Amino acid sequence: MAVWLLWPAAPREPVRVVAAAGVPAVAAETSAVAAGHGPPAPSAAVTASAATPKEPVAVASSDxxxxxxxxxxxxxxxxxxxxxxxxxxxxxxxxxxxxxxxPPLIGLAVPEDFALPPGYVRHHQATDDGQRIEAILMFAPDFRLFDAQGREIPLPADRVVPPELAPPGLPLRRITLPPPRQGE
Structure with missing residues (x-):
């Protein structure tokens, strides 16, 4: 304490310490000190009643x-x-x-233990209320599919794999969406 009183004061901008409603002035002063503004001068003591605004403050832009x-x-x-x-x-x-x-994409369910061949991906989704939805099968973004004669097969615009283009061995089952949670 004696060191602080004898330490030469560095020039700095004054810090206005204002406590929010319900926050003691001591907490506001402590946060000013923690913010690197140094210890408040002994004459800068703020009381909670003086720092608490009497009227609500209008905020032009607030988060x-x-x-x-x-x-x-x-x-x-x-x-x-x-x-x-x-x-x-x-x-x-x-x-x-x-x-x-x-809205969530509806497609073929992909079991987690099913090994996907190149060009196919699992697409994970969630409902608006945060419930996880079973993964669906989609084509990878850069994948191109060709028939036996070497002609390119057009893929769906949403890249969701239709049953006729599913890889061999995949059980053909469409996902179902969970019902919304109660109270939402």
């Missing part, structure tokens, strides 16, 4: 979802994401497409 949803409303995730997109927000939750805009 807090609560600032974008009116109080008392509980919008669906689709409504939240569409609202963020309407405001031009494309980060955080706004980086995602709304649920249901890209």
């Amino acid at each position: 807090d979802l609560a600032d974008h949803v009116p109080p008392g409303q509980t919008p669906s995730m689709k409504q939240v994401i569409e609202g963020l997109h309407a405001r031009g927000i494309r980060t955080g939750l706004g980086a995602f497409n709304p649920p249901g805009t890209r």
Whole structure:
């Protein structure tokens, strides 16, 4: 402590320490010290009552979802994401497409122990509510398929393997989507 009082003060910008509502001023001062702004001067003591704002502060642009949803409303995730997109927000939750805009692909189920020949891949997916879906069989992005005469066979645009082009030995069974979770 005596070393700090005798240590020459380095010039620095003043740090304004403000505690958020419900956060003691001591915690705000501690975070200022942790941020590398040095120990607060003895005269810079802040009390919680002086630092707590009396009125809510309007935020022009915030990453807090609560600032974008009116109080008392509980919008669906689709409504939240569409609202963020309407405001031009494309980060955080706004980086995602709304649920249901890209439905899962339906195709042939691929058992995990089935050895895939070259040109075929397992495609893993999840539902909008986070449930894993059984892997489906797809063509690899750079794969080209040829018939016995050497003519190229056109592949489906979505690259999902139809039953007639499945590799030999694969059980031909289409996946089924799990039902939505309750309460969602």
